[in-house]
Amino acid sequence: MAGSHAVRQLLITNTLRGRLTSAALKPQGSTGTSVLRLALREICADPDFQTEKPEQVLILFRLSLTEAADDANISPGPERTTLLDQVTTVFIEELFDGRTAVVSRGDG
DSSP states (O other), rough: HHHHHHHHHHHHHHHHHHHHHHHHOOOOHHHHHHHHHHHHHHHHHHHHHHHHHHHHEEEEEEEEHHHHHHHTTTOSHHHHHHHHHHHHHHHHHHHHHHHHHHHHHHHH
């Protein structure tokens, strides 16, 4: 449903906005990465995402991530690109780790 996509995108954007603002203001350390990973894990664990194709979830995430970076006033450039690429990589790891866990529980 288009409405549920809009709501989910808004929720993702709000969560990411806070995380990106924090990440842009301080260097990434293991604690910053852990907090970000936890937030992304929570997004990936959303039951609505479990029924969607991973490609669709990733597209929705990238749109929300770009929106969140804009809202956090992270200027376009190499640093922003590196940050968004790092966040996307962690998101993909969490997305597929979560899906593997769901499949494993279903088989057991």
